[in-house]
Amino acid sequence: MSKNLPFVTLAVALFDIALGLLYATAAFTHPRDLWLVPLSLAFTMNALLGVAIGIKLRELGTRLGTLERLLGTPSAGQTI
Numbered sequence: 501m502s503k504n505l506p507f508v509t510l511a512v513a514l515f516d517i518a519l520g521l522l523y524a525t526a527a528f529t530h531p532r533d534l535w536l537v538p539l540s541l542a543f544t545m546n547a548l549l550g551v552a553i554g555i556k557l558r559e560l561g562t563r564l565g566t567l568e569r570l571l572g573t574p575s576a577g578q579t580i
Contacts, residue, residue, distance in 0.1 A: 509554035516547035 520543035527536035 506554055506557065509550050509557070513547040513550045513554070516543045516550065520544040520547065 520540050523536050523540035523543060527533065527540060530536065
């Protein structure tokens, strides 16, 4: 696993942030539509959760790679 966040996680997080900003602007321009505010917060929280999971996956992948190097066992994707 690379030392960077997985690209899919980063793409989904950026998409969720964009949707959160879109709904936040819509809620600002239409103050009577209060249902837009929870949607904006939901997309923002989804983006933050995705980034946190991506960081944890990166950390676990780094640990697994180190453990495989120490034990000398091939990873699941490698053929013997």
